[in-house]
Amino acid sequence: MDSVTVKELVDAVGLTVYSGDKHLEDRKIATDDISRPGLELTGYFDYYPQERVQLFGMTEISYAHKMDPEERLEVMDKLCGENTPCFVVSRYLSIPVEMEKAAEKHGIPILRSKLPTTRLSAKMTDYLGGRLAERKSLHGVLVDIYSLGVLITGDSGVGKSETALDLIKRGHRLIADDRVEVYQQDEQTLVGEAPEILRHMLEIRGVGIIDVMNLFGAGAVRSKTDISLIIHLENWDKDKKFDRLGNGEQKVRIFDVEIPKITIPVKVGRNLAIIIEAAAMNFRAKTMGYDATKAFEDNLNALIQKNSVN
Template structure:
């Protein structure tokens, strides 16, 4: 988990404009994902001023400042320019008040801008900071994007996770992370997985070594991150163990506070794991859309039993 995000990184990743304070982009950091729209503060009410948040000015706030005298604007902007204020941000490509630039420069606060509407910009920054500041956890496994679904392949070392991922990439799917997956909770229902920087786009195949998937298969074969929709656990085949044959047993694994559906696939010579996992992803999506082959089979079985009973 990152404790903070520099304003320099915020500007670079979200392609924001810098109106002033470019020399202070590295020094200023954001520690909270919450955004402040300082409506009350512009009226002079500072009892609960959240000075440690990004201060977002939209059309309403900028219009309000135009009804103030230059002296009033400068006084309010100076009260808002606290030592730990990360930055001022103005939406819709609006012009920054001169008094804001003056007060911000006195304390070394960057003033930024964006052409996006205020609501969209607020949502974009909040989501970005939520992801950057979220607690992260490393999981052993391989994360692959299959038909738009994030499938986390887990299992003991040497069971064939990376080789299966390589076959999936050859079949047109996309690699996110091999061996170690960094996961974080985006919201109450979503966990996101990504590769550590040192392992990005790389895949380890025993006997060959490290391969660069992006270099060998192109940019379309990799993806930076994805939400984890399904966990496929590869397990060496145990003849004494009974495996689910109908798919009626539902299993879940908790990642942070989010339950993620999980299936176990037994591994033995002759099984094409890539195709099995590919079909598992397709079947999971079909179930999510209301098409459940297990229920269809059970309904057909019920009809057959009823038909045989009638004949008796």
């Protein structure tokens, strides 16, 4: 997405509109960077990032109140750039009259929040980062298994949605079916969510579209989750060798993030939901420092050494 409106930011972050409510839809935000205009209040505008949300905390507001009224009005007028989306004031701090006048003159909304400046900045950055990030649409099913985001991929008709339904019945949660919208939140985090039109929906061949939240309750769905593991379902081929010990590490790069991948062969009679659940639990155990494959190899080496001594 190229931009979001100030109105969308207000609704998402829970901001209070102090003034300029008629400009909320007109003003656009095109970057997730937040500016705290401390230097600008001193009159230094050489590198003023006017296209950013301008956040005023205790430091900026207290300094502004100590300025001469004429100087304060001049600086506030300069802060109102053509592309400046809005002013945001934290902690419900008192807003200088000159800021109100300049903002009204240039049609810039002034927003307030009771949150401390650092928390407010982080909250706005997280929201804008998610909305403005580059997105990619992947074919698959995204489920939350014990708070672990698992993306199930595979050819059409291999049984991804049916497996997801079984996982939901076992107490896990659906994020997206068929099409997963993916974006990179930071250097190590990939987030997946459902397109709005497909949210909470699951397609089962022979049954049609079902509403998971309506059938199983609000606890059976999530709006989004970090993707930690990819499980690829592949039709069983007796001529193909699949990993039996779990030491053949695979990775898939999506944007700049590498996600571990496990390939599971599909065959009549295999309970894929239980297998995927076990794979997710085993992956979590590995991230916590326990590797069953390594434990097996250590036991095997110890047995070989013991027999060779005898």
